[in-house]
Amino acid sequence: NAGVTQTPKFRILKIGQSMTLQCTQDMNHNYMYWYRQDPGMGLKLIYYSVGAGITDKGEVPNGYNVSRSTTEDFPLRLELAAPSQTSVYFCASSYSGAGNQPQHFGDGTRLSIL
Amino acid sequence: RKEVEQDPGPFNVPEGATVAFNCTYSNSASQSFFWYRQDCRKEPKLLMSVYSSGNEDGRFTAQLNRASQYISLLIRDSKLSDSATYLCVVNEAKTSYDKVIFGPGTSLSVIP
Numbered sequence: 001n002a003g004v005t006q007t008p009k010f011r012i013l014k015i016g017q018s019m020t021l022q023c024t025q026d027m028n029h030n031y032m033y034w035y036r037q038d039p040g041m042g043l044k045l046i047y048y049s050v051g052a053g054i055t056d057k058g059e060v061p062n063g064y065n066v067s068r069s070t071t072e073d074f075p076l077r078l079e080l081a082a083p084s085q086t087s088v089y090f091c092a093s094s095y096s097g098a099g100n101q102p103q104h105f106g107d108g109t110r111l112s113i114l
Numbered sequence: 115r116k117e118v119e120q121d122p123g124p125f126n127v128p129e130g131a132t133v134a135f136n137c138t139y140s141n142s143a144s145q146s147f148f149w150y151r152q153d154c155r156k157e158p159k160l161l162m163s164v165y166s167s168g169n170e171d172g173r174f175t176a177q178l179n180r181a182s183q184y185i186s187l188l189i190r191d192s193k194l195s196d197s198a199t200y201l202c203v204v205n206e207a208k209t210s211y212d213k214v215i216f217g218p219g220t221s222l223s224v225i226p
Contacts (some may be wrong), residue, residue, distance in 0.1 A: 033214075042201075042218035043158070090157055094214075102148050103203075103214060105157035 002026050006091050006106035013081040013113050021076040021109050023091030031094045032074040033103065034058075034066065036087040043090065049074055081113045115140050117215045118204050124221040131192050135220045137202030138184045148203040149176055149187050152219065158201055161187075192224045 007022045025032065030051050035043040035058075045058030049068040063085060065077040074093075078085060088110050092103040120137045127133045139147075147164035162169065164176040164185050175188040189196055202217035 035216075043216045045214075088155075102160045102163065103158075105159070108157050 004091055004093055004104050004106035006089075006109050008109060009107065010110045011112070013078075013111065015081060015083065015113060017081050018077070018079050019081070021078075021089055021091075021111075023074045023076065023106060024072050025074075025091075025093040025104070026072065027093060027095075027104065028071060029093035029104075030071070030096050031101075031103075032068065033092045033094075034064070034074070034076045035090045035092065036060065036085075037090060037108075038087050046076065046089075078111075083113045085111065086113045087111060117141065118202055118217040120200075120202050120217040120220045122218060122220060124223055126223045126225055127192055128225050129192055129194060131224075132188065132190045133192055133222065134186055134188045135200055135202075135222075136184055136186050137204075137217055138182075139202075139204045139215075140183070141204070141206050142180075142183060144183075144204045144206045146205040147176075147178055147185050148205075149174075149185075150201040150203055150216075151198045152201055153198050158216075161200070189222075192222075194224050194226065197222055197224045 004025045033048045034046040044060045047066040049055045055066050088108045090108050091106045094103045095101040118139050149161040150158040151161045152158040162171050164178050168177040173190045177186045199219040199221050201219045204215045206213040
């Protein structure tokens with residue numbers, strides 16, 4: 001049972017570099033989410049998607065972009081990395097908007113911008 | 115008022131103790147509720163859903179009070195392995211999408 005898989009697990013970037021955080025799920029979930037969690041803080045929603053081809057902004061979308069071309073994949077793109085984007089990034093998925101479906105999380109990507 | 119609030123703690127309790135956490139939410143139309151646990155530097159994991167009538171899973175009991183807009187988590191006979199951050203999660207299911215809100219978490223340390 002793979003569930004939600006995130007790659008890479010760790011990455012160090014230089015300021016101004018770009019990268020894509022990969023997220024894939026094999027549970028045929030409609031909903032997918034990207035969160036960031038700064039040290040000692042709670043989860044903040046960056047972007048979410050309710051299905052292939054549909055994405056929307058969360059609480060902290062600036063500096064990020066997403067796409068959802070398939071049900072399985074939901075990559076997160078950082079175009080111009082900034083030190084403020086140093087964080088742990090979690091991808092999650094859930095079955096639908098039925099209201100009582102919990103989210104399943106990937107292991108996280110630990111990103112440092114230097 | 116924040117959408118979902120929790121006492122950040124930390125709660126430091128001895129092994130075997132009973133500890134309770136509360137979580138308040140601001141939207142009375144919220145429809146479903148969960149408790150997650152998050153170990154240090156790990157991903158959040160579902161602990162249990164919270165049902166209207168209250169529910170129990172082993173040493174853990176969750177309750178919902180819609181009138182006062184809070185949910186609670188009770189842990190009996192605390193174990194060292196219960197040390198973690200407990201996240202309250204509220205789902206404001208909309209007509210077109212779910213708005214899932216994570217609380218900031220309550221830190222629990224169970225001490226030998």
